[in-house]
Amino acid sequence: MEILHQHQQSQNSKGSPKCDIWDGLVSKRFTGTRNIHTPPFMSIPGALAFSIYVDWFNAHGKSTRLASIGPIMLICLNLPPSERLKPENVYVAGIIPGPKEPTSLQLNYLLMPLIKELKELWQGYHFSPTSTGPSGSFICVAILTAIADVVAMRKLTGFISHSGNHFCNFCTIHKAQIEEIGPQFHYTRSYQNHKSTIAKWLRATPQQRQAIFSEYGVRYSILEDLPYWDATRMVNLDIMHNLILGILKDHATFKLCIPESKSKIYLRSHRKSNDTNSSDSDSMTSNSSLDKITLREARSLRRDAAKIINEPLPLLPNAHPSHGTSI
Known part of the structure; x- marks a missing residue:
């Protein structure tokens, strides 16, 4: 726990380059409530923040035989960046069996046991006293962000695929206006509108749900059961697909x-x-x-x-x- 507290104390360095999730305002100001007077979550003693990662890969490598399996992993963001992704620090919450990727509905059921535990941990958990901690210890856990590639991210968070009409999970731009630049062509997705659409989707019939999904580009995800979850601000594309296989690869191929x-x-x-x-x-x-x-x-x-x-x-x-x- 000592290394967790050391990194937490070194997060508030003003004027330093943005190089970690804690340099972002969403992470710094996260309270878990809609009340602006609530203190930041990370100011609570024993607060632990995690990211959830889901992806699939072929169990047979590059073979023509296909068997898609995927891990469900939690990464502790309290740890320094150099320690987070070490195998001994990554919590594998589950492995999704193949041979095919689950649908969005199936993924919700697979995540249900984990979400149930996370809801309990959000309320806080008190550990019994030990020789090093006579008064025991208290922890409170929150999922601060979901990280995945585009395909897995949409399945996990309930957004429509990148080929849909409203393909962006940050704004409402339409596919027909994809080449347009300027705020007049789109509006930033809001927490209230997103939750309202999710509620409408839950009340609808199967046929109506598909129409809502096509019109608004969102549907229910089990992550919405977390009382603090805000899909409009807490979803991120992973660095490997975004930078290494995206921007840097395009730069090397088409510029260099x-x-x-x-x-x-x-x-x-x-x-x-x-x-x-x-x-x-x-x-x-x-x-x-x-x-x-x-x-x-x-x-x-x-x-x-x-x-x-x-x-x-x-x-x-x-x-x-x-x-x-x-x-």
Whole structure:
């Protein structure tokens, strides 16, 4: 518990770069109620904040055989970032069996035992006295955020898929206006409207529920049973899919013009060189003679990318400067 308190005391550093979930206002100001006079949750002695993570993967790796299974994991956010994802600190609350991913309704049933325990822990739990704690200890637990990729996130939190009309879980923009920029094209989702839509969905017939889901892009999730849950502010895309496989990958592929096959070869070679401590080699090689990228090839890729970046952008088809078309 000592490491939890040490990190909690070091969270309130003003002016520091935003590099942790505790640097965000939602986390800092979370009270678990709609009363602005309630003190922040993390100011309560014994308060523990967790994130919930759900995802699926093929149990057979990259084999053509498919068996999709998925873990349900809780990560303690009181721990320092360097400690949170260590295997010994991650709580695996359950494993979703395959061979197929569950539907949203099935996922609600699978999460039901966990949500029941979390509701009890939100009320607080007092541990019996021990030799190191004669008066016992008190804890209070809250799920501060749900983290997943886009597909799992929508199933977990009750939002429509990214191909739906109202695909965004933060605002109400319509798919037909996806290329429009500006507040006049969308409104931020509000807690009150979201809860109202969920209540309407619960009262509706199966046919009406589908219509509500298509119109508003939300439906009931068992996370809504948590008294403090706010799906409009407590849902996050995980960093691997958002940055590493998203923004950074697109930047490398389309801006630096590094072919995906080359980057995969480099990663395999770099991983092997780290394992064998053979960093003195003039080239980065793998077991196959074809899986090779030399330093000369790497420099050539960088030069080609620099040329493309410095060149003026081409005109769109059927466009001419005299027509006032620009990019």
